[in-house]
Amino acid sequence: MRVLAAMSGGVDSAVAAALAVDAGHDVTGVHLALSPDRQTLRSGARGCCSVEDAHDARRVADELGIPFYVWDLAERFTEDVVDDFVAEYAAGRTPNPCLRCNEKIKFSAVLDRARALGFDAVVTGHHARLADGELRRSVDAAKDQSYVLGVLTAEQLAAAVFPLGGMTKDRVREIAAERGFAVATKADSHDICFIPDGDTRGFLARRLGEQPGPVVDAATGATVGEHAGAYGFTVGQRRGLGVTAGDSRPRYVLGIEPVTRTVTIGTADLAGVGRIVTAAPTWTGAPPELPFRAEVQLRAHGVPVLCEVTGNDADGLQILLDEQQRGVAAGQSAVLYEPDPERGDRVLGQAAIRSTGDRAATTGPGPSA
Incomplete structure (x- = not known):
């Protein structure tokens, strides 16, 4: 299979690319340049996608003996991720830029370009699993990234490869060290990549005044x-x-x-809410028949809670929580998982939260969060 390995310059994407080579695929590495001023996108372990990261990715590609390219997607990233982030906060909502980047950049812009160039799939270092075409949690619960991938469609998942979902992060670093990759001990990037100093309020103040x-x-x-x-x-x-x-x-x-x-x-x-009203959902496979029981995760590292899902999915869903939750904000993503204990790691889909309210009020949109 001819695959494109998205290489951020970190240890996860380096090992994912190496495992794709080991699997016998025809692999080409690509690093995404996401900012016009890439020198500003890293501060220690914060941020990513800087010139330093591009060099790290290129060194790994050289060691693997695979072709390597840098794709400039800065304009698309600014429009679809950064501008969206600012607009959502201006509207009183709380967006997840990593989820939006996966949706609009890594599995839309990149996948579209990869297919146009004749590639069969895109390989990434996300900690999630694909089993029989179904998106599932990583075996490493602490590093699981299925939440931010819940926005992907079945068509996108069919052209995705996640080699790391069956191993722990410690094992990923061990593999990198065994291969002599310099990134084996590189710190994970965290927070929002385009706000490398971590000051979200200051970033928004500069944009919005x-x-x-x-x-x-x-x-x-x-x-x-x-x-x-x-x-x-x-x-x-x-x-x-x-x-x-x-x-x-x-x-x-x-x-x-x-x-x-x-x-x-x-x-x-x-502060607790028991009812969530969402925008129209996206499903990772065939849409479940409403109503249905599920587990819902409301933040990237949140604890899932059992719920009842009702509504008209063309207009949005109503999610009734078995237990009240705090900190549920409009703009966040409600990611739904299979509630069966034996299959509770399967992602069903997701929807953006529009509003929240008391579980007792089961009609209408309810008060905005």
Whole structure:
């Protein structure tokens, strides 16, 4: 099989490419240049896709004896990931840029180009498994990335190869060390790649400017503080609220209203939600017949919770949680998994969260998160 190995310059993609070569595939490596100013996209272990990373990827390709190219997708990345990220925060939502990058860049732009060039599949270093065409969790629960791949369609998954899903991250590093790859001990990149200093609020402030507004207490309706921009907050946030409560109980962000620029806060007893309303879903295979039982994961490293899924999937889903959850924000992805204990690692699909509310209110969109 003729495959294109997406090589970020990290240890995971290096080992994935090596395993594809070992499997007898005709492998070509490609590094994605995602920023016009790539020198700014790494700060220690933060960020990725810098010139340094391109050099690391090229060295691995040379050691494997495979062709290697750099593809400039900076304009597409800016439009589909960075601009989308800013727009979502401006609208009071909390996006996941890694999920959007997988959807729009790695398994849309790259896959489309790969197919046009005659490649059969794209190999990546994601920690997830494909079994009989079904997307499943990695065996390494701590490194599992099935959540950010839940947006992929069956057609995209049919042209994807994830060689690392059946092993732990420790084993990945062992393989890299055995092969003498310099990236064997390279730190994992984390946080948002296009915000290498980790200051999301500062990044958004530079893009959106100051947009002052009130911080309101949900219980009393009183204004208890001011902020410089609602985009600097996300639902469920506890620290950095900039207010002093009248008692010792911690406060959490309960809601963000972008038009009035109001950030609503409240105590933990007000922070849980039992019902989620989503946009139209995408499915990794045949759509399940509604209603159905599932496990839903609401954050990249969140704990799945059992739920009942109803609604009209053309318009969106209604997800009724068995247990209330905190920190559920509009814009996040609700990724659904098979609830059967023997198959609970199978990803069914995902949908973007539009709003949240009380489980008792089972009709209508409910209050926005």
